[in-house]
């Protein structure tokens with residue numbers, strides 16, 4: 203069997219490597235950083251099925267993940283809507299999950315090269331799972347873990363005038379606080395202070411005060427900017443999966459699911475290539491077509507809803523509908539799954 207090289211050891215790369223090792227395909231995964239490491243991520247995985255996790259042979263990594271069914275949306279501090287998901291969202295930190303998947307991959311015979319940054323190029327046998335494409339973007343993602351924060355009703359989503367932030371209980375007594383905001387050069391502060399400044403500027407001062415009363419894990423704070431949501435255009439010949447192919451707005455909690463689903467759909471074509479049953483160009487074309495078929499509607503719906511949520515009039519309509527009990531949460535959720 204021919205060896206696959208994977209560039210990027212996030213969930214798409216790790217998931218793919220596991221899926222391929224399940225069929226005894228030799229894989230070498232290159233990760234630019236070292237494990238364990240924090241990521242800018244809300245760390246709740248919504249919409250994933252047990253079948254996808256089983257196909258990648260990674261179900262066990264989620265055994266002790268927290269399961270969240272219920273949550274509340276707030277808009278600038280006011281309760282908008284209580285929701286219940288059709289199936290529990292899984293929650294655990296990327297610090298723990300990615301390192302766990304890396305160790306399990308090595309135990310299965312996968313080779314992992316840390317501190318190894320590959321060059322972005324379309325070449326036979328290389329799968330690109332290195333995350334969103336760096337480019338000028340309008341967004342900044344900020345995330346930190348806090349301890350000692352009480353979340354009575356499960357997940358919390360807070361909409362503000364400049365973005366949104368999610369609060370997700372992960373392992374131990376940690377709560378992930380992760381937001382996506384419009385980049386604003388007037389915002390200032392180091393570490394978590396910057397997150398608090400963005401919250402206050404968006405009308406979420408009450409939440410900022412609540413967080414000030416909790417204990418930030420400063421080492422978990424991260425920021426990321428320089429990206430755009432949606433399809434990540436680029437070299438047609440590149441075999442890209444996960445965020446490197448397309449990025450759904452974070453409020454959906456579906457980005458990690460998409461990373462794993464994209465890995466799962468690529469396993470069969472890559473297996474055929476590894477067995478010399480198909481050529482590389484045909485393999486890449488099949489994967490691109492399957493990605494488009496599976497995710498086009500989801501990405502379009504996510505982008506429309508994201509714009510509505512961040513538009514003043516859109517948010518007003520959403521608030522009014524929610525106030526009347528008329529916001530169709532489940533049908534809207536189904537559009538981004």
Ligand SMILES: Cc1cc2nc3c(=O)[nH]c(=O)nc-3n(C[C@H](O)[C@H](O)[C@H](O)COP(=O)(O)OP(=O)(O)OC[C@H]3O[C@@H](n4cnc5c(N)ncnc54)[C@H](O)[C@@H]3O)c2cc1C
Nearest residue numbers: 210212213214234244245320332333343444445452457458
């Ligand atoms: C603010 C924010 C909040 C989010 N919240 C959620 C959420 O709650 N739920 C959810 O499901 N999704 C969420 N997401 C999206 C989710 O984080 C991504 O969809 C997911 O991480 C994509 O996985 P990936 O493997 O494609 O990319 P990544 O997880 O980004 O992994 C890419 C990896 O490639 C490595 N790398 C980069 N360049 C190279 C190179 N040249 N060579 C080798 N390695 C390289 C990086 O170090 C990284 O480890 C959020 C995103 C943002 C921005």
